[in-house]
Amino acid sequence: MTGILLFTIVFLAALLQTTSGFGFALLAMPLVALVIGVKAAAPLVALVGFTLYAVNLLRYRRGFDRRVVLPLAVAAALGVPLGVWALSNLDEDLVKRVLGAVLIAYALYGAWKPQTEPLRSSLWAWPAGFLAGVLGGAFNTPGPPVIIYGNLKQWPRDLFRSTLQALFLFSSSLVIASHAVAGNLTRATWLTYLLLVPALLLGVWAGAYVDRHISNQHFRILVLALIFATGVLVLL
Secondary structure, eight states: OHHHHHHHHHHHHHHHHHHHSOOHHHHHHHHHHHHHOHHHHHHHHHHHHHHHHHHHHHHTGGGOOHHHHHHHHHHHHHHHHHHHHHHHHSOHHHHHHHHHHHHHHHHHHHHHOOOOOOOOOSTTHHHHHHHHHHHHHHHSOOHHHHHHHHHHHTOOHHHHHHHHHHHHHHHHHHHHHHHHHHTOOOHHHHHHHHHHHHHHHHHHHHHHHHHTTSOHHHHHHHHHHHHHHHHHHHHO
16 A cells, blocks of 8 residues: 555656756655654655656756756755754654745645746845755755746746756755765665655656646646645644
């Protein structure tokens, strides 16, 4: 039963990520944590996510701009160790409450989505990247700060997607390295990862299909609803 649940979660999360450019860790991490616990879920989601981000970065590579990614990546590298430390030393219930609050806050922000002038200063990339690193190290969810920053900068769709994939790939590589040092990459974690690769690839294929047949607005509403519901579930 556990294997079926994990397969379904990874499939759906990969579908979301492939279609929208984000959403994998936001959906997968809390749901996988409900099945096997936060501390077991963190390294597993990092491994699966790393593979997914690499595949999707190839799909979105035309919009890649290293000048945008570089400050975010450097700042994220500074935040990841703090996040991994928090995961190892903080109470698991506290971790879940923080993660649930992050999910709900992002969903509400996405629903509100205030119309403003584009953010001109790029200095905000540094705090956004640092917070992304902390959230990535602790919960494998680096997305919210960078997604909000990208929205405020009003990045074009291709730049938005490619930047997120590149940052997620970089962040997850640091997270995986940190988990390796901490001894969290157990034999069971690697075996579960290998069993979930087919679910990931199937989700990528399904996401590419959906991306061609659904409007961005409708899918954005669906993603935000799922993120909000997941946050509420984790808090409960």
